[in-house]
Amino acid sequence: MKQDTKKTISARVNESITDILSEQDLPTSQIVEAGIIHFLKLKEEEKIAFIAENSAEVTNEKDLVVMQKVWPDILRDYTGTTRFKDLIEIAKLAKSAGVGFHVVRESLKSTGMLSIGAGIVAGSMMSLAKVLMQNKKK
Known part of the structure; x- marks a missing residue:
């Protein structure tokens, strides 16, 4: 993939998810970009399942791995x-x-x-x- 200029985007994300990112000092931009790239590598039906299975509405907070x-x-x-x-x-x-x-x-x-x-x-x-x-x- 060619190295284009980075573009700032915005997204609405569940507040408890952004709180976890902040608490664990996780690199939000890199996670978002990696997630988008992963999504784009998926086949069409996998893209649908990815979004559905990883939405905040169906994810239990206990399923999230909190780092030590x-x-x-x-x-x-x-x-x-x-x-x-x-x-x-x-x-x-x-x-x-x-x-x-x-x-x-x-x-x-x-x-x-x-x-x-x-x-x-x-x-x-x-x-x-x-x-x-x-x-x-x-």
């Missing part, structure tokens, strides 16, 4: 960084290597690169992608 930590802490624990750009670099690496996000994260963790922070991923993408591709073929 705030988002930046969870992100730091899981990826070694809180920078969204670094998170995207890990995802790009996974896509270029043809493996899942979690595989790349585990590879970075096992090589010690994750503890330094994912910012170094960009410079190491090609070498790590080759390693991952070799592991995938085995």
